[in-house]
Amino acid sequence: MLAPLLLLLAGAQLLAAAFPPLPRPYTLQLFQTTSFENSTYVDTQGLGLLDDIELAVLDHRTWNIHFRQPWVRPALPRSDWDTIGDMIKIYLQKFHRLIQEGAMEKKVPYPFVAQCTAGCELFPNSTSRAFAYVGYNGQDFLSYDIDNSTWLLLQDTGLSRYVRERLKNYTVFTELVEVLFNDTCVDDMQIIVRYGKEALQRQVKPAAELYARTPEPGRLLLVCRVTGFYPRPVSVAWLRDGKEVPPGPELSSTPILPNADLTYQLRSILATAPRDGHSYACRVRHSSLGGHSLLLHWGNSGFLLLAGLAAAAALLLAVAAATLGALWMRRRRKYQEMNESEPRSSVLSNEP
The missing domain is CATH 2.60.40.10 (Immunoglobulins)
Structure with missing residues (x-):
């Protein structure tokens, strides 16, 4: 397993080194929601986001990756995506086994839900921060301190302490988490950000x-x-x-x-x-x-409404006055024309 991981990391680091510094921080996050219905049936939903842009979803039946943006798939070679997909499947298999064993050991009642959020932040000065959190039935449960390679309790219960102790001894799972969300996450995000530049820099006026x-x-x-x-x-x-x-x-x-x-x-x-x-x-x-x-x-x-109404009323009055004035002048001209035509008509009528 280490050979393809090392090749993946080496290739990603070479590609990432070819890009200039980022203009602003970016966050790549993977969301996992796993429902444990009973001791045999488990359903997992997965979603990947770059900031608020949906990159890909996980097929809950096959655990295959389905891309949501046209520029995500070409960002990395197919072999890299295949390796990442294999790593995710291995991680989910180990995660399901670990939680089921803990549920049986501690007699946890079914059904219950485990949620995981993991990813990394990449800053313009090329520094980064990886994170991983685990929730249980909607409540904070554990977090992983990647710098010190330790699992931290976010709630102090018998179940959380048991899971933490199991994880301490489950070094293969911990190493897989570190590879996925510390090295691979940062290196691949640098490349994906460049391919999604247009979408990430989109500006829409309010x-x-x-x-x-x-x-x-x-x-x-x-x-x-x-x-x-x-x-x-x-x-x-x-x-x-x-x-x-x-x-x-x-x-x-x-x-x-x-x-x-x-x-x-x-x-x-x-x-x-x-x-x-x-x-x-x-x-x-x-x-x-x-x-x-x-x-x-x-x-x-x-005030503004009254002022507007007053102005409108004044305008209406002015229009009405102008209209009435025009009508009055028109009628006056007609009256004058009638008066001027009457004497001529009477003189003409008296002629022999």
Whole structure:
């Protein structure tokens, strides 16, 4: 097994050395969810992400890799993908055996779910950090300190201590984790990032709207909804009379939530009182705006609305006055023309 692993690492390191430093940090993560229904039936789901881009999924029947982006498969030679696929299958076989043995030994009731998150972060200065976490029934269970090659307890129970002790003695499994998520992860991510440059550097400008809600008398909620932006980082702030509103109980926000088209959205809410005499604005900053900001203004106490209505009313009155004036002038001209034509008609009628 060591020979193909060494060849894989050597080839990846040579390819990675050919690329310049990265412009920003990137994170490659593998998510594994394994359901242990009983002592014989196990179902595993797997997903690979580069930042928030879905790279590949694991076929839960065959444990084969299915690529989600067209640029992932060409990033590495087929032999490298075959080796990685074999390593994943070996890892899952050992993981299932280890957990089943522990469940039998500690009489863990079925069904239960084990979740694993592992991967690496790669920084522009070429440093990296690998990580691995294990969860049990939705709760933190163990983490792996790759620098010190030790498993750490995230919950202190008889089951977690038992699994940790088993892992200490299960050196083959630990070495496989280190190869997968420390060496191979970092080296391959450097290459995959270059192939996915266009997708990773995609910029989509946000759209924003500002509206108000009145949940109860004397309470006005200003809502700034920002949506359709990519990448994920965004800054939304409120301005009161041109000055930024500091964090406090009057401010709240939803998490940054994904849209179906791989963009994001959020809502920022400012609690105020109606007719408090202040003016408000929502300011949105995002990398796609090229250093500029979106600024949405809200006139408090209905001032802007009343001013707009007054202006509209004045415009309507002006149009109506002009129309009536034009009609009056037209009728006056017709009346004058009629008066001027009457004497000539009477003179002509008296002629013999």
